[in-house]
Amino acid sequence: xxxxxxxxxxxxxxxxxxxxxxxxxxxxxxxxxxxxxxxxxxxxxxxxxxxxxxxxxxxxxxxxxxxxxxxxxxxxxxxxxxxxxxxxxxxxxxxxxxxxxxxxxxxxxxxxxxxxxxxxxxxxxxxxxxxxxxxxxxxxxxxxxxxxxxxxxxxxxxxxxxxxxxxxxxxxxxxxxxxxxxxxxxxxxxxxxxxxxxxxxxxxxxxxxxxxxxxxxxxxxxxxxxxxxxxxxxxxxxxxxxxxxxxxxxx
Amino acid sequence: xxxxxxxxxxxxxxxxxxxxxxxxxxxxxxxxxxxxxxxxxxxxxxxxxxxxxxxxxxxxxxxxxxxxxxxxxxxxxxxxxxxxxxxxxxxxxxxxxxxxxxxxxxxxxxxxxxxxxxxxxxxxxxxxxxxxxxxxxxxxxxxxxxxxxxxxxxxxxxxxxxxxxxxxxxxxxxxxxxxxxxxxxxxxxxxxxxxxxxxxxxxxxxxxxxxxxxxxxxxxxxxxxxxxxxxxxxxxxxxxxxxxxxxxxxxxxxxxxxxxxxxxxxxxxxxxxxxxxxxxxxxxxxxxxxxxxxxxxxxxxxxxxxxxxxxxxxxxxxxxxxxxxxxxxxxxxxxxxxxxxxxxxxxxxxxxxxxxxxxxxxxxxxxxxxxxxxxxxxxxxxxxxxxxxxxxxxxxxxxxxxxxxxxxxxxxxxxxxxxxxxxxxxxxxxxxxxxxxxxxxxxxxxxxxxxxxxxxxxxxxxxxxxxxxxxxxxxxxxxxxxxxxxxxxxxxxxxxxxxxxxxxxxxxxxxxxxxxxxxxxxxxxxxxxxxxxxxxxxxxxxxxxxxxxxxxxxxxxxxxxxxxxxxxxxxxxxxxxxxxxxxxxxxxxxxxxxxxxxxxxxxxxxxxxxxxxxxxxxxxxxxx
Numbered sequence: 001x002x003x004x005x006x007x008x009x010x011x012x013x014x015x016x017x018x019x020x021x022x023x024x025x026x027x028x029x030x031x032x033x034x035x036x037x038x039x040x041x042x043x044x045x046x047x048x049x050x051x052x053x054x055x056x057x058x059x060x061x062x063x064x065x066x067x068x069x070x071x072x073x074x075x076x077x078x079x080x081x082x083x084x085x086x087x088x089x090x091x092x093x094x095x096x097x098x099x100x101x102x103x104x105x106x107x108x109x110x111x112x113x114x115x116x117x118x119x120x121x122x123x124x125x126x127x128x129x130x131x132x133x134x135x136x137x138x139x140x141x142x143x144x145x146x147x148x149x150x151x152x153x154x155x156x157x158x159x160x161x162x163x164x165x166x167x168x169x170x171x172x173x174x175x176x177x178x179x180x181x182x183x184x185x186x187x188x189x190x191x192x193x194x195x196x197x198x199x200x201x202x203x204x205x206x207x208x209x210x211x212x213x214x215x216x217x218x219x220x221x222x223x224x225x226x227x228x229x230x231x232x233x234x235x236x237x238x239x240x241x242x243x244x245x246x247x248x249x250x251x
Numbered sequence: 252x253x254x255x256x257x258x259x260x261x262x263x264x265x266x267x268x269x270x271x272x273x274x275x276x277x278x279x280x281x282x283x284x285x286x287x288x289x290x291x292x293x294x295x296x297x298x299x300x301x302x303x304x305x306x307x308x309x310x311x312x313x314x315x316x317x318x319x320x321x322x323x324x325x326x327x328x329x330x331x332x333x334x335x336x337x338x339x340x341x342x343x344x345x346x347x348x349x350x351x352x353x354x355x356x357x358x359x360x361x362x363x364x365x366x367x368x369x370x371x372x373x374x375x376x377x378x379x380x381x382x383x384x385x386x387x388x389x390x391x392x393x394x395x396x397x398x399x400x401x402x403x404x405x406x407x408x409x410x411x412x413x414x415x416x417x418x419x420x421x422x423x424x425x426x427x428x429x430x431x432x433x434x435x436x437x438x439x440x441x442x443x444x445x446x447x448x449x450x451x452x453x454x455x456x457x458x459x460x461x462x463x464x465x466x467x468x469x470x471x472x473x474x475x476x477x478x479x480x481x482x483x484x485x486x487x488x489x490x491x492x493x494x495x496x497x498x499x500x501x502x503x504x505x506x507x508x509x510x511x512x513x514x515x516x517x518x519x520x521x522x523x524x525x526x527x528x529x530x531x532x533x534x535x536x537x538x539x540x541x542x543x544x545x546x547x548x549x550x551x552x553x554x555x556x557x558x559x560x561x562x563x564x565x566x567x568x569x570x571x572x573x574x575x576x577x578x579x580x581x582x583x584x585x586x587x588x589x590x591x592x593x594x595x596x597x598x599x600x601x602x603x604x605x606x607x608x609x610x611x612x613x614x615x616x617x618x619x620x621x622x623x624x625x626x627x628x629x630x631x632x633x634x635x636x637x638x639x640x641x642x643x644x645x646x647x648x649x650x651x652x653x654x655x656x657x658x659x660x661x662x663x664x665x666x667x668x669x670x671x672x673x674x675x676x677x678x679x680x681x682x683x684x685x686x687x688x689x690x691x692x693x694x695x696x697x698x699x700x701x702x703x704x705x706x707x708x709x710x711x712x713x714x715x716x717x718x719x720x721x722x723x724x725x726x727x728x729x730x731x732x733x734x735x736x737x738x739x740x741x742x743x744x745x746x747x748x749x750x751x752x753x754x755x756x757x758x759x760x761x762x763x764x765x766x767x768x769x770x771x772x773x774x775x776x777x778x779x780x781x782x783x784x785x786x787x788x789x790x791x792x793x794x795x796x797x798x799x800x801x802x803x804x805x806x807x808x809x810x811x812x813x814x815x816x817x818x819x820x821x822x823x824x825x826x827x828x829x830x831x832x833x834x835x836x837x838x839x840x841x842x843x844x845x846x847x848x849x850x851x852x853x854x855x856x857x858x859x860x861x862x863x864x865x866x867x868x869x870x871x872x873x874x875x
Contacts, residue, residue, distance in 0.1 A: 022477045030477060033529030091529065093477055 102242025124219020126189030391458030598648025680726030
């Protein structure tokens with residue numbers, strides 16, 4: 001997003017509920033339609049088949065929810081941020097809302113390049129039918145967290161470009177912990193907090209969770225934040241590169 | 252999507268398209284009924300689609316029933332299950348959905364607590380193969396019929412849903428509804444008799460026809476899928492019916508007469524539809540869109556009026572080759588281009604006279620030239636193979652047409668654009684359909700269709716024209732169901748019980764299962780499919796009427812064999828096919844001006860002979 005002409009805007013949106021089952025491409029198309037429904041002044045590429053100037057950040061795996069998805073869009077004229085956020089949220093499918101937006105700094109780096117890590121909340125981690133007793137589950141999960149953090153390496157077979165590759169995931173794990181107090185007994189399974197690097201490779205939580213072992217179950221995965229780490233600090237993509245921001249309450 | 256609230260006062264419909272969501276969602280008929288029912292105070296409608304195999308395994312594995320998409324309610328909780336029968340190869344999916352709904356597959360085994368199972372759509376014009384499984388068929392346009400059926404069901408609910416026989420009997424007295432259980436059927440080889448069991452049940456069920464589409468501007472709120480589906484664009488129906496009289500085409504024959512939407516209403520539906528959906532791609536749909544009166548002006552207006560919607564792409568599917576003028580090409584060219592498809596259907600002029608698709612080669616080449624000149628790079632041509640009186644030189648003609656179209660296109664490659672020129676010939680096996688002049692014709696056997704495809708493959712090897720074809724085995728099974736009688740029901744059930752769903756999908760289709768089932772029932776497939784019928788033979792669909800006189804169809808069949816073509820009856824003399832005269836209907840057109848000069852490039856004389864019942868709609872807006 002060059003920002004030489006037009007008004008580049010970055011916005012944050014959520015994807016929760018039933019809509020978590022649509023793909024990243026489906027999300028892109030939903031936004032294109034929303035821009036059209038609201039007749040928002042989006043800039044288009046030139047040439048044979050003009051496309052709207054919208055660029056997305058890191059794709060979210062289908063099936064995950066998120067409170068922190070981002071896209072950059074170039075408008076041809078300035079629109080009041082709050083108005084833009086509300087109108088877009090109206091036109092987006094149920095479960096998708098704009099949570100915040102701001103004017104993108106000139107020469108801001110693209111989301112794909114700028115984002116360095118992401119945070120996830122993983123709920124309902126359990127052993128399924130193998131162990132129903134909550135304290136057993138909690139003990140097992142706690143042990144897994146400790147082993148993972150203490151390991152020198154974590155080789156996992158992942159699918160990359162259709163081929164199976166062995167990756168060492170350990171360096172990519174920035175943070176892993178169990179949420180909730182140590183003595184809390186939870187029926188549905190435990191909640192984990194996981195932060196992973198997104199560069200040089202975008203590591204998926206399911207790859208990390210694969211080491212939980214056969215029979216383990218996970219109820220939901222939600223991306224809670226994306227981070228741009230720069231000069232020793234960790235900022236959200238809106239904090240890092242936008243000004244004149246608006247935060248919108250969830251609907 | 253609507254999320255209707257259920258209550259005892261409203262008749263609840265579960266509208267089911269018996270194929271995957273990707274295929275079923277865009278179906279206009281279902282969307283129209285969905286809106287109409289939800290607007291009524293005495294009804295509500297939700298939807299379901301055939302769950303894919305993996306989802307079905309989960310449903311059965313977890314002992315869950317088919318459920319509605321909107322509110323996730325079990326199918327069995329609805330008063331009515333309404334199936335759209337658009338293609339015969341979906342029949343096993345229909346049975347599977349009924350079973351997943353926890354309703355007995357056989358109508359005779361259902362009790363008062365089970366939903367009523369209804370079906371409509373083009374296949375309902377020969378309902379007999381599905382007669383054992385469907386409680387009542389709705390024949391023809393559903394807009395008014397859905398309301399009348401709702402009222403019958405409402406009365407049944409109000410009196411405590413007593414015996415099904417009573418409600419089904421009452422339904423059989425609603426014009427346009429065929430209730431199989433209200434008839435006794437006997438066979439002796441062909442159909443021997445089909446007699447009503449009550450005096451007030453009609454011997455012949457006449458289709459329902461909406462006289463004026465103006466009263467039904469649906470869908471007003473087209474459903475926008477979040478995932479990818481076929482026909483993923485705004486679809487606006489510009490007219491219903493067709494008067495070209497192509498002899499192979501069941502849709503054209505059974506949807507007569509023509510009822511065009513008023514010009515201004517089309518424009519409004521397009522504008523409002525784009526504004527509501529956010530689509531940037533709109534398709535003006537009908538059986539032959541370029542025949543819409545005043546189509547040039549309509550396309551020009553729509554293309555020129557962008558009104559803040561950005562770049563909108565316009566497509567006219569079902570283009571008649573002879574009506575595709577340079578004018579239309581250049582108008583659609585102004586916006587982003589969609590693909591271009593023509594349907595010559597047959598390879599030689601002689602063959603096209605037999606099927607009454609009166610397009611000359613000059614028409615086709617002129618249209619191709621106009622398209623390439625306007626910047627299109629790929630053209631698709633639809634053909635049928637296995638047509639009556641077809642000879643190998645007709646088959647060769649298909650290859651020649653395709654090659655010549657590519658040659659025409661190649662003149663344009665050296666200019667400006669460097670993208671590859673291409674033509675795809677898409678060939679389907681011909682299945683004779685009920686209520687058409689070809690309903691007496693014996694279909695080509697699998698081997699014969701295969702042989703003709705082989706000829707085409709050789710003829711097109713090494714050329715720039717691509718060939719695609721439909722599996723002749725699937726065509727054969729379609730033939731069994733298309734002109735089947737009630738005895739085929741047992742065959743469908745056997746195939747379904749073997750787990751053969753999604754037969755429209757090549758990865759799941761299996762000829763063997765169907766042939767085994769036919770053998771197990773002691774039925775001869777060739778008797779149903781490849782046999783020629785004689786004039787006097789009773790046909791299994793004789794009790795369903797599309798308004799076409801049997802004499803007209805037989806005479807048209809003879810005319811076909813004599814290679815005699817008949818021009819479009821919308822603008823030229825009436826052939827008394829029966830529809831307009833019997834139903835006191837008229838062709839309804841939006842403009843008195845026939846499109847493209849009227850003769851459609853076929854050389855017809857426009858002089859009007861007999862009285863042609865044509866009504867011109869009052870004009871609103873700026874254009875006549």
